[in-house]
Amino acid sequence: MTTATRQEVLGLYRSIFRLARKWQAASGQMEDTIEEKQYILNEARTLFQKNKNLTDPELIKQCIDECTARIEIGLHYQIPYPRPIHLPPMGLTPLRGRGLRSQEKLRKLSKPVYLKSHDEIS
Numbered sequence: 272m273t274t275a276t277r278q279e280v281l282g283l284y285r286s287i288f289r290l291a292r293k294w295q296a297a298s299g300q301m302e303d304t305i306e307e308k309q310y311i312l313n314e315a316r317t318l319f320q321k322n323k324n325l326t327d328p329e330l331i332k333q334c335i336d337e338c339t340a341r342i343e344i345g346l347h348y349q350i351p352y353p354r355p356i357h358l359p360p361m362g363l364t365p366l367r368g369r370g371l372r373s374q375e376k377l378r379k380l381s382k383p384v385y386l387k388s389h390d391e392i393s
Contacts, residue, residue: 290346310351
């Protein structure tokens, strides 16, 4: 990992903790705020610990992009949880055929960047 990448990752980690410290739940309830702050901190710790040994620059870049996207989405929608995607079971049309394997492959390719790690840890 280069020093620039390391600084970027550490900056994201610090910004997540700052975000958690200032977070207010959209409902305004103190219990919800505490629960959402705890979720933000646990999610950040879990994902950063899981990815701390990555050495491939492309994978590191993907993780940085995912982290940035999740921060922006959380701030925009005022929810710390990843937004689900809704695709009908056979809703993606492959170039040829409508087999289940091709649907699964298309579904995997169509997954947004902010949900890449969510399925792995949940």
